[in-house]
Amino acid sequence: MIFGRVKSLDAILLTAERKSLTRTLGAFQLTMLGVGAIIGTGIFVLTAEAAQKAGPGMMLSFIIAGFVCAVAALCYSEMASMVPVSGSAYTYSYAVMGELLAWMVGWALVLEYAVAAGAVSVGWSGYFVGLLREYLGVALPDTIVNADALIAHIQVLFGAAPSEAIQTAIATGGYVNLPAMLIALLVTWLLVVGTKESAFVNAILVMVKIAALTVFVILALPVMNSENFQPFAPLGFGGISAAAASIFFAYVGFDAVSTAAEETKNPQRNMPIGLIGSLALCTIFYILVAAGVIGSVGAQPLVDAAGKGIAPGSTELAAACANIAGEAVVCSKEALAWTLRSIGWQQIGNLIGLAAGIALPSVILMMMFGQTRIFFVMSRDGLLPEKLSKVHPKYGTPHVVTIITGVFVAMFAALFPVGALADISNSGTLFAFAMVAIAVLVLRKTDPNRIRPFRTPAIVVVAPLAVAGCLYLFFSLSWYTLGLFVAWAALGLVVYFAYSRNHSHVGKGLVEVHEPEAYEDLQPPVPGTH
Numbered sequence: 001m002i003f004g005r006v007k008s009l010d011a012i013l014l015t016a017e018r019k020s021l022t023r024t025l026g027a028f029q030l031t032m033l034g035v036g037a038i039i040g041t042g043i044f045v046l047t048a049e050a051a052q053k054a055g056p057g058m059m060l061s062f063i064i065a066g067f068v069c070a071v072a073a074l075c076y077s078e079m080a081s082m083v084p085v086s087g088s089a090y091t092y093s094y095a096v097m098g099e100l101l102a103w104m105v106g107w108a109l110v111l112e113y114a115v116a117a118g119a120v121s122v123g124w125s126g127y128f129v130g131l132l133r134e135y136l137g138v139a140l141p142d143t144i145v146n147a148d149a150l151i152a153h154i155q156v157l158f159g160a161a162p163s164e165a166i167q168t169a170i171a172t173g174g175y176v177n178l179p180a181m182l183i184a185l186l187v188t189w190l191l192v193v194g195t196k197e198s199a200f201v202n203a204i205l206v207m208v209k210i211a212a213l214t215v216f217v218i219l220a221l222p223v224m225n226s227e228n229f230q231p232f233a234p235l236g237f238g239g240i241s242a243a244a245a246s247i248f249f250a251y252v253g254f255d256a257v258s259t260a261a262e263e264t265k266n267p268q269r270n271m272p273i274g275l276i277g278s279l280a281l282c283t284i285f286y287i288l289v290a291a292g293v294i295g296s297v298g299a300q301p302l303v304d305a306a307g308k309g310i311a312p313g314s315t316e317l318a319a320a321c322a323n324i325a326g327e328a329v330v331c332s333k334e335a336l337a338w339t340l341r342s343i344g345w346q347q348i349g350n351l352i353g354l355a356a357g358i359a360l361p362s363v364i365l366m367m368m369f370g371q372t373r374i375f376f377v378m379s380r381d382g383l384l385p386e387k388l389s390k391v392h393p394k395y396g397t398p399h400v401v402t403i404i405t406g407v408f409v410a411m412f413a414a415l416f417p418v419g420a421l422a423d424i425s426n427s428g429t430l431f432a433f434a435m436v437a438i439a440v441l442v443l444r445k446t447d448p449n450r451i452r453p454f455r456t457p458a459i460v461v462v463a464p465l466a467v468a469g470c471l472y473l474f475f476s477l478s479w480y481t482l483g484l485f486v487a488w489a490a491l492g493l494v495v496y497f498a499y500s501r502n503h504s505h506v507g508k509g510l511v512e513v514h515e516p517e518a519y520e521d522l523q524p525p526v527p528g529t530h
Contacts, residue, residue, distance in 0.1 A: 005099035005506050020469045024265045027273040034257040034278025036206035040363050042250020042422070043213065043286055044336060044356045045123035050290075050420040051299035052330040054243035057233035057318035058204060058299065059290045061243035062250075066283035068469035069251040073275045074456045075437040075466050077257075081267055081453040082443075090430040094381075096439040096446075099506060100496065105435050106378050107492035111485070112252075112403055112430025113371035117184065117364050118412030119249070119421035124360040125180035126333025126418070127353045134350045143174035147415045148318050180413035187364045188406025191372070194395045205359045212355035215348065216336050217288045223343055224295025234300060235309045238476075245476035249422040252429055254279060267454040289336070297329050297342050312477070313417030333418075344448065368405055375401045382505040383496075423477050427485040428469040 025033070050058035079092040094102035129145050132138040142148070223527060233240055257274050264270050292297055301309045302320045310317045312330075321331035332338035334356070340349030376398050379389040392399040412421055440456060442462040454525060456462050475482070 005504065005523055006095065023092065025270070025274075027270040028276070030257055030264060030270055031277040031281070034254055034274055035210070035281055036203075037253040037257065038278060038282045039206075039209050040250070040253060041120045041123045041360055042247065043289055044360070044400050045119075045126065045333075045418055046246055046250055046422055047290065047293055047423070048330050048332050048335040049312045050243040050247050051293065051307060051335075052301045052309065052317065053235065053246065054239040055231065055234040055471075056229045056294045057235075057237075058243045058247070059287050059294070060233075061240050061247050062283055062286045062290060064240070065248045065473070066279050066286075068248065068252055068466070068473055069243075070276055070279050071462050071466040072433040072437060073254045073257070073274060073279065074195050074365055074462050075440045075459075076254075076433065077267075077271045077275060078440050078452055078456045078459075079436055081271070082450065089436045090377065092439050093435050094506075095442050097435070099383075099501075099504060103383055103433065103496050103500060104428050104489065104492060105380075105432050106374055106383070107489070107495075108428035108431045108485075109374050110371065111488060112425055112432060113367050115412055116249070116252075116425040116427070117187075117367035117371065117409045118180075118416065119368060119418050119425055120360055120364045121180040121184045121409065121413035122177060122416070122418040123333075124183055124357065124364070125177055125413070127337065127356040127360070128179050128183075129355050130334040130337055131350070131357055134346075134353070140179070142173070144176060144178040146174045146177055146318075146417070148315055155215065167434075176414045177276060178414070181410045182233040183361060183364065184368075184410040184413045185406060187361060187368055188402060188409070190365065191368055191402045191406070192392070192395060192397055192399045194397045197371055205362050208355050209359045212336075212352050212359075213285060213289055216340065216352060217285075217292055219340060219345055219348060220292030220296045220343065221288065224291065226295070228295050231300075234303075239301075239309060241476040242478070245426060245473045246419060247286075247422055248426050248430070248473055250427075251279065251282065264454075271454045272457065284314040293335065293339050296340050299329055299433055302328065302330055310384060310420040347518025364409075365405075368402070368409060371409075372398055372402050372406050372502050377406065380505075382503045382508070383500040385499075385503075420481070423481040424484055427477055427481055428488075429449040430474040431485075434467050434470040434474075437463045437470070458520065487530070 031091040047058075050061055054061050076089075079089075083092055083095060090102055090106035093105040125145065129140050132140060254275060257271070257278060264274075290299075300326075302317060304310055304316065304320075310320055317330075321328065324331070326332070329335050329339060329342075334353055337349040337353035337356070340346075340352055375384060376389050378384045379386055379401070388404070389398055390400050391397065441459060443450065444459055
């Protein structure tokens with residue numbers, strides 16, 4: 001039965017009883033927490049990706065993605081305030097919709113966290129390579145900073161015609177993104193030894209990111225040319241939808257606000273203010289940044305001979321960029337820094353690159369921590385081997401699951417372009433958020449008297465809107481991405497029926513109601529951002 005093996009919500013809530021937190025956060029603090037959590041890799045890295053998909057229409061893409069996040073966030077907040085324990089959407093689904101769907105949500109969250117960490121690593125690599133070139137005059141060869149040749153070989157293996165672009169990629173491209181792989185392995189080591197970032201350091205990194213974007217807007221907007229906004233939607237509304245599906249990556253992080261419900265004063269009033277306020281501020285920020293890029297250097301996508309947009313991250317786009325010597329923002333792996341250099345602010349552009357290079361590793365750290373936390377909770381429930389939750393005797397960290405996660409993140413970062421990784425991550429995130437919205441609606445019917453510190457307003461409207469919005473963005477992703485998600489889900493079902501179902505603690509009648517104290521020593525290093 002699909003809704004069988006439901007984990008008792010009362011049992012889950014016993015976990016939270018020993019974590020009584022003081023309610024100190026008001027609307028302003030929540031809003032600032034959200035802004036710091038949301039602004040991250042997406043805007044620094046995916047601007048070029050969005051421009052290639054939508055052109056100037058990416059400004060509308062930011063609004064669409066922000067709206068979907070807002071309605072999903074309201075649903076997420078109700079569950080987070082009711083079940084303020086580890087496990088995120090996985091735990092919520094277990095309590096409402098049963099073990100099988102909870103497993104699928106947890107399995108999808110692997111895509112959200114691990115693949116997202118790979119995407120951030122690749123994004124950091126682009127800025128790092130640019131910094132080496134601008135500051136030290138060191139130009140790393142393409143053979144070790146991208147995987148064009150590998151992707152081209154895969155395309156040929158699956159029947160693609162060996163076009164000129166593919167032949168060029170095989171001849172001149174690389175097989176591994178070495179800087180991205182190395183930063184992922186470095187972060188893995190930091191998590192194993194238990195390095196924590198202080199709140200002060202995190203606050204500095206948040207200010208660095210916000211200051212960098214503010215400087216970009218101040219310098220880019222005054223040199224805007226209205227002609228660069230035409231045509232506004234060169235690839236139609238389909239391109240805008242595809243860009244919105246990718247740009248969703250730039251917003252995820254609002255769960256940092258949602259999961260702070262237990263520490264919020266008057267959560268029924270302040271949670272929606274913090275959520276909607278932070279999303280609104282970030283949307284305005286993102287639109288200004290997008291306008292700065294479009295107006296100053298133009299953001300028209302590169303097209304093929306038939307006038308169709310070339311897929312971002314493809315060997316065809318790499319060949320098209322080579323033909324114009326990379327003189328387009330859609331070709332850049334450090335879009336914001338490239339834009340400022342192009343309009344005469346060489347050193348400021350370098351500083352923007354430096355800001356990204358400094359701030360982004362902390363995001364990788366948070367993403368990988370989130371992944372190990374999900375694995376840890378699933379392991380504790382018996383759905384994954386319990387050896388994964390083994391704690392290191394010296395460092396007090398779950399080293400086994402951290403190392404396994406780190407190896408996979410490094411592989412993702414080494415072998416895939418940032419846009420593909422972001423889209424794959426989004427597929428898992430959108431699925432999980434849709435499940436949470438459904439869970440909120442179901443629980444309103446099945447357990448209407450449950451205490452809800454925060455209640456989603458107009459639930460019969462907001463929850464269906466959240467589900468519909470997530471489905472809209474999900475099916476706006478490329479067929480390649482959807483195919484990977486289906487394959488990943490199928491693998492998840494195989495693992496569940498081959499191992500997890502037989503080892504489940506709930507299936508055996510065991511109920512865990514505690515959090516291992518050793519693991520609690522490793523706190524989340526950053527309150528979250530992509």
